[in-house]
Amino acid sequence: MNKAAVIGGGSWGSAIAMLLANNDYRVSLQDISKDLVTEINEERTNSNYLPEVRIPEGITATTDLKEAVKDAKVVVIVVPSHAIRRVAEELSGLLDDDTVIVSATKGIEEESCYRMSEVLKDELRAELHDNIVVLSGPSHAEEVSKELPTTVVIASSSRLLAEKVQDVFMSETFRVYTNPDIVGVELGGALKNIIAIAAGITDGLDYGDNTKAALITRGMAEIKRLGVALGADPMTFSGLSGIGDLVVTCASEHSRNRRLGFKIGQGKNLEQALNEMKMVAEGVRTAKAAYQLAKREEIDAPIIKQAYQVLFKDKSPRRAVNELMMRGKKHEIEEVVKNKDNW
Incomplete structure (x- = not known):
């Protein structure tokens, strides 16, 4: 079973982790909140962000970023836009050269006016730049976590990479299109x-x-x-x-x-x-x-x-x-x- 890491344990991060777990990935969900990590691991709930759903057993939460991404083939970044730069800087030395990086944060950095993929390229080492894809679309976490039909888009300059990530996320309730326009x-x-x-x-x-x-x-x-x-x-x-x-x-x-x-x-x-x-x-x-x-x-x-x-x-x-x-x-x-x- 392949491993995926999700960075950010809020509502969208947790929903993505659940989706990947249901797609037979072993998922490590990283968050800075010790209380949230403990709740997910012990109670299988995320009461602050997704109070009506149960977190699958295939998800393990941790506060340790290095532990979360170790051996992960796919890393999904779902932290707030103002935290993207810090997280990318920490990730740069932790990821293998072939790790796929999925940016799932919707925002623009306030100081630089950079898009999230631009911030990632600013901080990640050069070998990882071509591995970055963007996930976006109408996808409220509350509905994705309940497996209600949802459709999104993956953007990448590489069609091969976009289709690879499309296969990672596609399910009976989560349909994924591709688009070259990042x-x-x-x-x-x-x-x-x-x-x-x-x-x-x-x-x-x-x-x-x-x-x-x-x-x-x-x-x-x-x-x-x-x-x-x-x-x-x-x-x-x-x-x-x-x-x-x-x-x-x-x-x-x-x-x-x-x-x-x-x-x-x-x-x-x-x-x-x-x-x-x-x-x-x-x-x-x-x-x-x-x-x-x-x-x-x-x-x-x-x-x-x-x-x-x-x-x-x-x-x-x-x-x-x-x-x-x-x-x-x-x-x-x-x-x-x-x-x-x-x-």
Whole structure:
């Protein structure tokens, strides 16, 4: 039986560990929390993150990173984005040259504005760079852990490697597609969290379904504009890591980013909302990075801009929505208009 290691014992890390265990992998789940490790090993539960499921016997939890990755053929990294650099630095000297590294964290590093695979390449030794793949898509951990049908995408510049990892994760309830566009897959998974915070804010303001539909649609237009400027294939944003992940994160009760936005829409400031959250809402840090990227690339991203100002500049959510509604007149699809000679 092959061994896999999952770094990060939160809800998504635990759900991935369960998936791999059910696919006949011997799984080592590493987390820095001694209490969590003890609970998983002794009680077979993860009460803080996945309270309604039982952890399979094929999973062994540990706080020791070296022990976790020893002999592992696949290492899945599922820690918060702000911890990726530290973890990658520690992993660099622990992994064999042929170890496959799966990045399953959806975020952008705040200081550098790097995607997660870029952070990994920054810290991992050169021999491991071609082994990095990205896993993304609409995949709430609560549903994956209960084996509800889920579909995701694996991105890699190597088709052979992507298909190898596809085989690792595929099951009767977890369908995996492949995509060569790492940039687009990562950006779709990261930027949708900002739009989900905005969607939660509109829910907190009780603005209704029309507002949310507009926000999702125009939010995707911003994600695509910024993504293409950064080197992504625009078609990627019509897929699972694009519109698929955006819709589920903006609409689902499981979405921590939508939940945080809802609290802000009801009148709480960012600090108060974060203090009430058990889990990390990646969209907060990503909003700051995306705002800087949009400025750097001179991309029109009004929703991202307003989300940034609400989160970090104490802007009133109602005022932010009003400013979005009262912007200058626009064509819906600029590219179409440019190609219409007599429109």
